[in-house]
Amino acid sequence: MSCEAHREKALQSIAAQSGSDAVQLERVFQAGKNGSVGLGYPSVAWDQNSSGKARRFLHVGAPANLSNEMKAQFLARGFEFVPGLRDKSQGVWRGLYNKNRKMFALDAFRSAELPPMSKAEERKYQSFLKKFPADHTTPSNSNQPVTNSLAEKGELDELARTTGESVLSSEALADIYSRMATGLMGAPRRVILEVPKMGSSGFATDMKGTIWAHPYPLGLSAPARNNMVVTRAGLEHELGHELYTPMGVWQRVLDVAEKKENEKDLGEKGAGLLPHCFNIVEDGRMEREIALHNAGS
DSSP: HHHHHHHHHHHHHHHHHHSSSSHHHHHHHHHHHHHHHOOOOOEEEEOOTTSSSSSEEEEEEEEETOHHHHHHHHHHOOOOOOOOOOOOEEEEEEEOHHHHHHHHHHHHHHHOOOOOOOOOHHHHHHHHHHOOOOOOOOOTTOOOOOSSSGSSSSOOOGGTTTTTGGGOHHHHHHHHHHHHEEEESOOOOOOEOOOOTTTOOOOOOOSSEEEEOOSTTOTSSSSSHHHHHHHHHHHHHHHHHHHHSSSSHHHHHHHHHTTOOOOOHHHHHHHHHHEEEEEHHHHHHHHHHHHHTTTTT
């Protein structure tokens, strides 16, 4: 099987898991590669509205140079763009949460066909488009086919030359996972696919932008699709820690275990077990947060 065939097989497998199709996924992949689109996975958070009342808001990370067509889509649907404090080239589209806006944000992230606008939104959309200068970038929801994108060479490492299973540890698949993680976090993330040493699950994060994931968590003999499901689940689990685990609490747990902080009522054995017990409880709590805020995880 050629490198191109391996790459197309990987795209189709991921597309089957994400509810999209290979052409849409390839469009997202290419858009992220050339920097024209970089929408983050929509997240929900409580914040204050203009009158000071606490309300649920939908946040979507995005570059400031998003295409005018997509900017008009966000503005027409009630979002506002908030530039990043440190990096003005990045920011967040922010709007009061409702199901229609979340559906739009999810489809925009997947580069799928966007849900229809109301008549009022359509008028706003056309008005915003007229205000923008000419824009020659391709709209992210374009239905035009991606030409020759699946025929690019050099995307897979040498491991993908032998068997269909080896595509699971390819550089191309790690790159796709990295783009997915970057979109979810709204910040650069690098995913490394490698088989762990004995005694390790193979999934970890350094909380600084690097995530390790096991490409064959069910073993080499398991179907590629099954391995991919578990790899993605482990990846989303580690990203969940970055999103929802309070680092101050985790650091204190480690300090107690390492005797940097004294909790005499725990005793020496209790202090040593604290990180293990905390991790069990936090895994469950954190994964419930992921399920609540990140549809499809």
